[in-house]
Amino acid sequence: MTTLTHFGENSDMKQKSEDIEQLLQLIKAWLMKQPHLPQNIEDQLLRRFIISAFHSVEKTKALIDLNYTLRSQAPEIFDNRDPDLHEIQNVFNLVDFCPLPKLTEKKHKLFIYRLADSDPDRFAYADVLKAFFMVADYRMSFDREMSDGEVPIFDMNNTTLRHITKVTLPLVKKYMVYTQEAHPVRLRQIHVLNTTPLLDKCMAIVRPFLKSEVAKLLIFHAPNSSTLFDYISPELIPKEYGGTLNVTMESIKEEWRLKVQRHRSFYLDDTRWRLDENRRPSENCNAGGGGGNLFGMQGSFRSLSID
Numbered sequence: 001m002t003t004l005t006h007f008g009e010n011s012d013m014k015q016k017s018e019d020i021e022q023l024l025q026l027i028k029a030w031l032m033k034q035p036h037l038p039q040n041i042e043d044q045l046l047r048r049f050i051i052s053a054f055h056s057v058e059k060t061k062a063l064i065d066l067n068y069t070l071r072s073q074a075p076e077i078f079d080n081r082d083p084d085l086h087e088i089q090n091v092f093n094l095v096d097f098c099p100l101p102k103l104t105e106k107k108h109k110l111f112i113y114r115l116a117d118s119d120p121d122r123f124a125y126a127d128v129l130k131a132f133f134m135v136a137d138y139r140m141s142f143d144r145e146m147s148d149g150e151v152p153i154f155d156m157n158n159t160t161l162r163h164i165t166k167v168t169l170p171l172v173k174k175y176m177v178y179t180q181e182a183h184p185v186r187l188r189q190i191h192v193l194n195t196t197p198l199l200d201k202c203m204a205i206v207r208p209f210l211k212s213e214v215a216k217l218l219i220f221h222a223p224n225s226s227t228l229f230d231y232i233s234p235e236l237i238p239k240e241y242g243g244t245l246n247v248t249m250e251s252i253k254e255e256w257r258l259k260v261q262r263h264r265s266f267y268l269d270d271t272r273w274r275l276d277e278n279r280r281p282s283e284n285c286n287a288g289g290g291g292g293n294l295f296g297m298q299g300s301f302r303s304l305s306i307d
Helices: 002-031 043-052 057-072 086-094 125-142 161-165 169-181 198-209 249-262 264-268
Strands: 095-099 109-115 150-155 190-193 218-220
Touching: 002 043, 002 057, 043 057, 043 125, 057 169, 086 095, 086 125, 086 249, 095 125, 095 249, 125 169, 125 249, 125 264, 161 198, 169 198, 249 264
Parallel strands: 109 150, 150 190, 190 218
Antiparallel strands: 095 109
């Protein structure tokens, strides 16, 4: 029985993989007819779009178009992304972006994000978002590990009122719209550690842009609590957070800093990231907004990445 069960699971996985590869070819053929979109998108990133769109060809097309359209309308976040810039290196010194090395039993990918330096004078929100998505873009494009969902863990420790006053609403809106509508991931849970009275002020900024289905994924944890382990096994969490994973946050952060720096040409190649509205085919002007500003969008493009 065990052999048959495992055989069935492997067979299903093989079938899904074959389906994705067939869809990948369809999407690549479609891209060739979309002169306004980048033509050298990594295959792995295209696979993530397909999976996020639940293997729907039409939803995948719309998601890709929306992703690059929104990028073009948020230059503060997605332009001038040289890893060697002082501003970017400052963020890596200031913030820990840590994709954790092991998946959960449900094949979910874990991340921990935290301020490593509490000095608000060094905190520039636009630069933090830029570096955040540089790490995400590398992972989406080159990481061979395919998860069945993502679980970000945000640590509020070291966050002060002065940090919050440096967060601008237009950038919060762009971040929230992009991550909820166009980022090719499926959110499963969102954990917030070391909550303080400042949480209310943070939520007051975020709440107007927070989709109701995303809000339901939020789980808050008080300082010095172990409630995170009610949801995630300690063996997946670094010792700094009371887990047993024998990898430090600093070593994970440095690993990803080096990955980003070593792929400098990847970020500097504008042909990978820029959308040209002047070349958008007239028949799909509505697909990505046709040049209109989508950060004022109402309603929802998708419930694709959240379930």
